[in-house]
Amino acid sequence: MKNTISTSTVIVEREVAADVSVLQDHLNFASNSVTVENQTARLVIRAYQTAFAPFRIYQISFGIPHGLEAKTYPLGTAENGLLAHYLPPNTSPLDSYNAISGSITFYEAPSPTRIRGKFHFEAQKFDENQPEIAHIRNGTLEIEVDQAK
16 A cells, blocks of 8 residues: 655645746746655655646656665666656646756655755656756755644
8 A cells, every 4th residue: 555645735835946947938846735655665756836827737756766865866867766757737747857867965864754855957758759858956855744644
């Protein structure tokens, strides 16, 4: 059984933040809600920012293998098992932007209840016929889950 923990959207804000640029569009991403899913082999982090007029949802997500130490890891390589994605509004998850380069630094070993660090990455769509690159810069992770909720 999967263990999913959703962090509070009322008490904690800006758990995940970053500057996102794709072509001429720029977004100051600041999560409204974050979910932490403790799977067998990894933590899956999904951070969402909701915007209105018109309604849309942006997502930055990470797959973090269990057992990582506090240090800097490259993104966009298959060797360490770390995954990073950006999903703009009205986009199929199969067409998300996937990290092709960058890094993530953990200030302490990531756990299901606390993930602290910084990140940046460049990401490209699964569809290689769409060559635009998403630039995710100045990213921060300040996720602390209160399991009593």
